[in-house]
Amino acid sequence: MLQRLPGCVSRDLIDQLTVEFCYLNSKSNRKKLVRALFNVPRTSLELLPYYSRLVATLSTCMKDVPSMLLAMLEEEFNFLINKKDQTNIATKIKNIRFIGELCKFKIAPLGLVFTCLKACLDDFTHHNIDVACNLLETCGRFLYRSPETTIRMANMLEILMRLKNVKNLDPHHSTLVENAYYLCKPPERSARVSKVRPPLHQYIRKLLFSDLDKSSVEHVLRQLRKLPWSECETYILKCFLEVHKGKYSQVNLIAILTAGLSRYHHEFAVAVVDEILEEIRLGLELNDYNMQQRRIAHMRFLGELYNYEHIDSSVIFETLYLIIVFGHGTPEQDVLDPPEGCFRIRMIITLLQTCGQYFDRGSSKRKLDRFLIYFQRYILSKGRLPLDIEFDIQDMCAELRPRYSSIEEVNAALVELEEHERTASSERLSGEKRSDNEFQKHRSPTPTSSTIAANGSGVSGGVEENGRGYDEAPDSESYSDSGSIDREGHEDEELLSDDKTDDGSDGDDEDDGGPAGGSDEDESVQVRQKIVEIDPREEEDFDREFRALMQESLDSRKLELRARPTLNMMIPMNVFEGSSKDVRPIEGESGEETVDEEGGSGSGGGNRVKVKVLVKKGSKQQTKQMYIPRECSLVQSTKQKEAAELEEMQSIKRRILEYNEREEEESNGISSPAGNWLQAGLANSSGGSSRPMGRGNWDGAGRGVRHYRLHSSAGGFYHGYARRR
Missing domain, CATH: 1.25.40.180 (Serine Threonine Protein Phosphatase 5, Tetratricopeptide repeat)
Structure with a gap:
């Protein structure tokens, strides 16, 4: 014992x-x-x-x-x-x-x-x-x-x-x-003051750093969605970026939560990626030893975000190239990336071990092959590596691609790669030149003739403002009520489909073009060199102006009024027979066309209005009569539209009469500046066209006045259609 x-x-x-x-x-x-x-x-x-x-x-x-x-x-x-x-x-x-x-x-x-x-x-x-x-x-x-x-x-x-x-x-x-x-007897000092967090922040940290595991991901995601995001979105973002404070094995779970929240809080998911990329760049700028664990966790987090399809491969490759080239060629090169420092190699290995196995086909595989050549040259430039880094590199190369043994092999591979890229770029630029020449031939302007009638309604050949042409000139009398709008809408759709078909055929013709000449190849290389030498500030200015132009175009497009869809049904002629009153088709709120016939006598009585409903069964169309109260919103809106149309028609009639009187006075030599001003106003308001008065409204039923605009292009005139806003 x-x-x-x-x-x-x-x-x-x-x-x-x-x-x-x-x-x-x-x-x-x-x-x-x-x-x-x-x-x-x-x-x-x-x-x-x-x-x-x-x-x-x-x-x-x-x-x-x-x-x-x-x-x-x-x-x-x-x-x-x-x-x-x-x-x-x-x-x-x-x-x-x-x-x-x-x-x-x-x-x-x-x-x-x-x-x-x-x-x-x-x-x-x-x-x-x-x-x-x-x-x-x-x-x-x-x-x-x-x-x-x-x-x-x-x-x-x-x-x-x-x-x-x-x-x-x-x-x-x-x-x-x-x-x-x-x-x-320790020295007297104040006790360490623990940070006091509000209960909501404590609950968020408990969910992310204590409760989160593989079996509770769905529960944590539901609980995060229930939080008041207007109050705690910033703090949740801060906790997501502190992945280094949790378990390293749970980084992929944070990426799962980010991808899950992106469906409901897209701006938050974008902010996570932006902050991670900013943290990676900050670590490269500071190169602080105390931040190494944090930087490794961020690289793992970025790779997991790609694994869960939250970011594209372009973000990964841009980050990889940034790591191996940041700070080189500057006076601070030895401070940012010391010759004996190998931490950047560890960062790249961490990222590629996380998501590199998915770059196994397509363009991603080619990008990874290209990057690994540069990466291995960077490794060989470091000299002798520590054993742990050496073993990690061997494991990575065994999993992804074979490894070069000397700097000569890497340089030979780089020369071959650059030569291949130079050949491909020159072929691409020569093909673009050829396609541009063919496109200019197809789009060469041809002289167009347009005959403008005295009343502004007859056009023999016209082109619309957006570049599409009309084969037939719209006749003024053929534009009546909603039928004209319907036909116009279908014509626009047909023209748009024709344009798409033409564009597709042009693209096929360009793809099937002949081979490029040998003399263009050298010129293409010179053009590529010129593009590389463009001032970055000019490119930034151009991009900024282009984005502003596109945004302005989108904003103006949002303000345009779109016509409501109309029912593509022809109104039978028997609807108008046997009635001497003013009968007009009305587009109901549900999309069907009704015939409104106001009258105080008959079976409808004084408190109801008789209408004819157009129905279609199979290919047969027929009308049915029904009575609706005068207080109905359909009747009231119809009356308001007719009153507005009548007032507009009377105003146009009055202006036309005044215009005729002014013309007579001018012919007699009694013109005045006020008359000239009124004439210009009439010309602008009526679009330089007159129209005989008749049944129905003026160019569209309640859809805004549709008028002609006279333009000049390539030495000729054409008519364009536009809507008043």
Whole structure:
């Protein structure tokens, strides 16, 4: 059993040995045990706390064991205190630390400990300094925190510091004294103030950093969607960017949450990607050692975002190229990317190990092959790499692509790659030149003739404002009511489809064009060089102006009024027979056409209005009569439209009469500036066209006045149609 004592290096083992010794309790065995405890090896100081635990446990039933051990330790201390040789320093330290451990178990009396400490302070030289410091490191804090000894211990510590300041101690002893003092009595400072977060922020951090795992992703996503995003969106974004504060294995779960939230909070998902890219660039600019764990976590996060289809491969490759070229060619190159620094290599390896296995086909595979050539040249420029980086590179190349062994092989591959890209770019530019020439031939302007009638309604050949042409001139009388609008809409659709067909055929013709000449190849290369030398500021200005132009076009397009869809049904002629009243088709709110016939007599009565409903069953059309109240919204809106149309018609009639009178006065030489102004106003308002008065409204039923606009293009005239806003 005594041979098992040196192996008892845990509380369970020493407690089991204590119980077994109780079954072998005898006076001789107790003496043997005390002698074995006293003779602990001086180099095995880690056994002293467990031996003291055994003595403290046996002291409850064997009173002579602690007393015999303490007597032997005290006698040894008094013998060694006067020895000044170097051979006994380890024995002294073992002895005083054993007494200190017994003091913490309240086996050694406090008076014995203070007597030993006072004896060392009285002769504060040589080994006594080491003995005093070891005693304080063992039980000094216990004595200082105990209420019955705190004052006496504080006085001892003050004496210790005075002796240290008075005596000229060597640096080793001076450091020992300071460590022992501040271990017992730490410097007074304010307690660390923990950050106080509102309950909502605490709940968000609990969801992301405590509750999140593979089985709770859906639950966390639902809980995040329930939060008041107007209040906590900024804080959620901050927590998503702190992926380095959570578990590294949960980075992909944060990416899952980002992709899931993008369906409901698109701006938040975009902000996550923007902030991650900004953090990566900030890390490249600062190159701070303390940010390395954070930068690695961000690279893993970016790769996981690509794995869950939240970003495109172009973002990944732009980041990869940014890492290997950022700061090079600048005065700060050695600071941003030291020649012996390999952290950028680790960043690229982390990103490619996360998402590189998906670049295995198509353009992504070609992009990765191209990048790996540049990356391996960057690796070879670093010289000798650490073993961990070397092993990571070998694993990555074994998984993705083979690795080049020398800088010559990489340079040869780069020359071949650049030559291939130069050939492909020159072929592409020559093809673009050829296609532009063919496109100009197809789009060469041809002289168009347009005959404008006196009343402005007859056109022999016209082109619309957006470039589409009309084959037939619209006759003024053929534009009646909603039927004209319907026909016009279909004509627009047919013309648009024809344009698309023509464009597609042109594209096919261009793709099938003949091979490019050899003389154009060199010129294409020169053009490519000129494009590279364009001033970046000019490109930025051009892009900014182009975006402003496109935005202005989109905004103006949003303000245009779109015509409501009309029902493509021809009105039978029998609807208009047998009625001498003003009958007109009306487009109902549901999209069907009704015939409104107002009258106060008949079966409808004075409070109802008889209408004819046009229905279609199969290919047969027929009308049915029905009566609706006068207070119906359909009747009221129809009356308002007819009143507005009548007023507009009377206004136009009045202006036309005034215009005719002015023409007669001008022919008689009685013209005036006011008349000229009125004539210009009439010409602009009526579009330079007159129309005989008749049944129906003026160019469209309640859809805004449709009028001609006269334009000049390529030396000729054409008519364009536009709607009043």
